[in-house]
Amino acid sequence: MTYETIIGLEVHCQLLTASKIFCGCRTRFGDPPNTNVCPICLGMPGSLPVLNRTAVDYAIRAALTLDCDIRPRSIFARKNYFYPDLPKGYQISMYDQPLAVGGHLDIEAGGARRRIGITRIHMEEDAGDLRSPEEAHAYYSALRNLLVDIGVTDGNMEEGSLRCDANVSLRPKGQAAFGTKAELKNLNSFRFVQKALEYEIRRQTQLLDAGQRVAQETRLYDSEEDKTYTMRSKEEAHDYRYFPEPDLLPLLVEKEWIEEVRKSLPAKLLSQRREEYITAYGLLAQVATTLTSSQPMADYFEATATAAGDHKAAANWISGEVLARMKEGGFDIVVLKSKLPPERLGGLIARVKDGTVSGSTGKEVLETILRTGQDPDEVIRSSGLAQVSDEGALEEAIEKVVAASPGQLAQYKAGKTTLLGYFVGQVLKATGGKANPALVNRLLKERLDR
């Protein structure tokens, strides 16, 4: 039988706040155990949580970006269960009155565009429905990029800043009711999300084809074996006994607060900027992606392009030579901006464009700027790297070369025009590599064909 797949994702994202959501301890990853702790996060008797305002700011940012409705009053709830690393015996979450509801995110998967609904956001995020593992992958990575873009998370999956659980169920095509769903945990990379879902769909299809039932359960994905295993069955499923957290008053988010956060959002999202680079400036998709890896990078590109007066050239320089230098030197966009302000890079690109220096000389100038912090024009002038574009001076050099090569001249005249390259090389050699090659080419041809 053919089945329809319904997938829901629950994405957990660690916010980029300095301190934890309910206490003043550091959020840093990788510190020794039990160092960034206090009575509150240890759940010591008598301690109380106090909500971090910036965490709410970030959640509002995410909600605005995903076009959710932000609720004026939301309520924290306790989710009660016992687990060894759950110090209080409950988790503070949101339940029936979350911060925001009803948003969406547009994705591209398998060549098609799809709008994925988002049910709700609290400090976690809960799912819309997806129809294929590929869509789930595309959604998850688009969501990650977006959340990193608006500065609410570093999106680092190795350190657990972003985690994802997935629900998946099958139903025979044409059936309205949903099938029994399984919940998949431990999906800590984009690839695992897709692979685990693919495995799970195969498993459920085989069960249903054999006339068996799919059990409602939580399954763990084993990436080594590319299989999912039962972790908890429905019979042992938790009764979380959610109730309003009495230690935290209802969270009131007034219009003014939302507007304040809206002002802090980037004017354009990276996905929008990327789109624009491709359509308006004709950049290759791959180059556009590189230039929109972060907001500061895209800002740098645009400032450089303005200074250079050429978007395409600026794009090629940054995605090529500049990026290579950054990798080599191990510095990021912030350092790049101080070492090589976009106006300076733009100026250099303009000098290459107007022929003051050749492309290869331009690369040398770039090196010098990065090393010395000098202005490009200064570098070109002081090191005498400017191309010789003076026609008189070049004609003089050409005459000398022609006079010194009578044999080659005769062969050329006899029809062996490929010897033009020989003459160009001789002229460049004579001028110490500073001659403008295009000009040399034109002048030589004129002289030889005379």
Added chain:
Amino acid sequence: MAISTKDVRHIAGLANLEFGEAEIERFTRQLSAILDYVAQLERLKTDAIEPTSHVNAAAHALRDDALRPPATHEQALANAPETDRGYFKVPKVIG
């Protein structure tokens, strides 16, 4: 009885408590009596009434995203029944 011994066993599981047969019987009897007494609330019609979860919902104090000095390692572990190289030590976790 408002509640059965089976219910009591289930609730004990959720609450992470365990009882012998005699205790289960006693709790069933006592909880039933309390629940029977509580049942008088059913007399009140409350469909249109908003629940009160907090009596002072108007005030809401948030904190700035600032660091406070954490506990020392010794303080964090001082009350632990058992520790091992800086960790709280627990017996094995199964299932």
Added chain:
Amino acid sequence: MTDPSRATIAELRDLVVSGRMSASEICKAHLGRTRAVDDRVKAYRSVLERQALAEADAVDRARRESRPLGPLAGVPIAVKDVLCTQGTPTTCGSRILENFVPYYDATCVARLREAGAVIIGKTNMDEFAMGSSTENSAFEVTRNPWDLTRVPGGSSGGSAAAVAAGMVPAALGTDTGGSIRQPAALCGVPGLKPTYGRVSRYGLVAFASSLDQAGPFGRTVADVARILQVIAGHDPLDSTSAPEPVPDYLGGLERGIAGLRIGVPKEYFPAGLDAEVHGSVRAALAAAERLGASIDEVSLPHTEYAIPTYYIIATAEASSNLARYDGVRYGLRAAGAPDIAQLFRKTRNAGFGAEVKRRIMLGTYVLSSGYYDAYYLKGQKVRTLIRRDFEDAFRRVDLLITPTTPSAAFRIGEKVDDPLAMYLSDIFTVTINLAGLPGMSIPCGLTRDGLPIGAQIIGPRFGEDVVLRAAAALEGAMQFRDRHPPLPR
């Protein structure tokens, strides 16, 4: 010379400031009184003799060095064992926290210390503040100083008994359903539960977070006002603590109650009310009228639903608040558990007493799948109705006066096997916690058997100043301060 075991806070501070008696001498006098009577009363869980003397010595040194002295300089204060005290055991009357030593002070304790108070000991209580007699302490039963065969009330029975027996001039208790006011009434001392949010709950080991408040017991109403002045006010560590400004409680105390409108809720004087309790509270109302207040009958129609509502909400919150006691990070750990699941269960089984388990079970049940709407949500809705009863009443009157308890102190053992009967002893106090209002009990007479009777004064939210004013006026009229429990001097 003033007998320090009967002196007020103002008198004690005066002795210290004037140098007529040192803080150390005052501390020693109270420690001496404790040694003389506490083996019979059993008010204390721990007497902090060494630390208290060191703290008193610090006050004396400050005086000698002419440094400023706080409003409670050299005043010994006892603290209920549910409030965290840095470096000293905080057991909550439970085996599960028998060896727990917090490295932080509750905010209200820290504020007492800053004001110069000497923390002299931790007082006995019903386990996790669950009880009305102090019989639920895992360690010992506190006795009523007026009759050692009777309970002091609870759950702050140790604090009330310590003050009544002259072991300390003032003490902190906590009140979730009457746990300050009921023992205050039964022990014949003034005791105040502030408005929810008036005093920080940070460091108060939670029983029911939406109901818990810490508050003072004292020898006099003015002493209660002095302590409240120090502990009240917003705390950044408790976001449910109110940002409201703190008025000058002491300054308004002498203003009297002429012109105040006092409401008498008829539901608090039911047909079966103990005749002596009824008589004493009526006498207090008559005194209020003589002092120029007007008395009006009012109705709080949902009063009869308060106890079931309270037991749903309080136990639900408690079931969650007590989930953290699992033998991993602090407290008792049961021996010999082969895996973590059994460790949790065995520890909780061994560490909690019967009443605590009963409430955890009830609270878990009312929150569990399929019962939430019928019990917990219903309870929250009735809580709204109860709150509105008071809002309506306070549109007509300035204060309410009721009996604090339906009867005077009952005998030890009398109600231990009947949880419901025990719960009903809170019938006049739980409503005030559900509504989040301030309430105070002041002694208003003795029964023929010589047991104290308490009158409860209830104010609107953040109306502690008016409550204290009325209490001070009635205290003057009732002449109760000359009465003392029949303990040897």
